[in-house]
Amino acid sequence: xxxxxxxxxxxxxxxxxEGKTVLEAAQKAGIYIPTLCYHPVLKPxxxxxxxxxxxxxxxxxxxxxTTPATEGMIxxxxxxxxxxxxxxxxxxxxxxxxxxxxxxxxxxxxxxDDICLRNAxxxxxxxxxxxxxxxxxxxxxxxxxxxxxxxPYTFRNLPVHQDEPLVDRDYNYCILCGRxxxxxxxxxxxxxxxxxxxxxxxxxxxxxxxxxxxxxCRFCGACVEVCPTGALLDKKGRLHxxxxxxxx
Numbered sequence: 001x002x003x004x005x006x007x008x009x010x011x012x013x014x015x016x017x018e019g020k021t022v023l024e025a026a027q028k029a030g031i032y033i034p035t036l037c038y039h040p041v042l043k044p045x046x047x048x049x050x051x052x053x054x055x056x057x058x059x060x061x062x063x064x065x066t067t068p069a070t071e072g073m074i075x076x077x078x079x080x081x082x083x084x085x086x087x088x089x090x091x092x093x094x095x096x097x098x099x100x101x102x103x104x105x106x107x108x109x110x111x112x113d114d115i116c117l118r119n120a121x122x123x124x125x126x127x128x129x130x131x132x133x134x135x136x137x138x139x140x141x142x143x144x145x146x147x148x149x150x151x152p153y154t155f156r157n158l159p160v161h162q163d164e165p166l167v168d169r170d171y172n173y174c175i176l177c178g179r180x181x182x183x184x185x186x187x188x189x190x191x192x193x194x195x196x197x198x199x200x201x202x203x204x205x206x207x208x209x210x211x212x213x214x215x216x217c218r219f220c221g222a223c224v225e226v227c228p229t230g231a232l233l234d235k236k237g238r239l240h241x242x243x244x245x246x247x248x
Contacts, residue, residue: 005070006072007070009026010077014026016028021064021069023065037177039179047178083144091150097137100118123172158171164211168234168235173229190217193223
């Protein structure tokens with residue numbers, strides 16, 4: 001039987017099994033910590049850093065998804081400094097992700113057919129994305145409170161792959177969370193997709209930009225299931241987004 005440890009998160013006593021992370025301890029206690037790269041079936045690696053927390057007697061801001069919970073630990077998850085850090089991280093993400101609706105006060109009232117009063121292009125609007133209203137990026141941005149992005153938005157103009165079986169890939173929506181890569185490589189053991197290029201040119205793709213059917217993909221849909229945005233979609237979900245919403 002696993003040892004139970006005691007810690008305090010946001011002034012709330014929490015008990016959790018030894019070996020669990022701070023994020024898992026917070027989730028068990030019903031305390032929300034935002035994250036985009038974490039998924040319960042994948043190994044955490046702190047790519048998005050949105051889950052940063054403050055821990056007494058430890059220097060700097062630590063990612064809750066990779067920090068082990070220890071006996072007597074005192075954690076804070078929602079201080080002004082943390083929210084400011086998260087807003088800065090979110091601005092970096094949104095600088096290369098369509099987000100015209102995320103900081104618009106009309107977002108809850110708009111439909112895809114409405115004329116955008118901000119004159120945003122179709123590819124910049126959340127309401128035209130099949131994942132609208134069940135996109136994790138939307139939910140996290142709402143929690144953090146994105147009211148204005150200070151960084152300019154750059155459309156990456158990456159090719160959209162819609163001529164492959166079962167799956168559509170539009171990496172203009174990709175936030176490089178790494179979930180799909182981990183799922184394909186570590187869980188499914190296929191490695192049909194991976195990170196390609198380096199630095200600012202880093203994207204998810206196939207070796208030599210081959211079509212999925214030539215990269216070893218088995219079209220299991222596991223990568224689509226863990227994608228937090230509209231970068232990966234099964235064709236049925238794109239044609240009938242209401243089916244995606246019902247599945248959430």
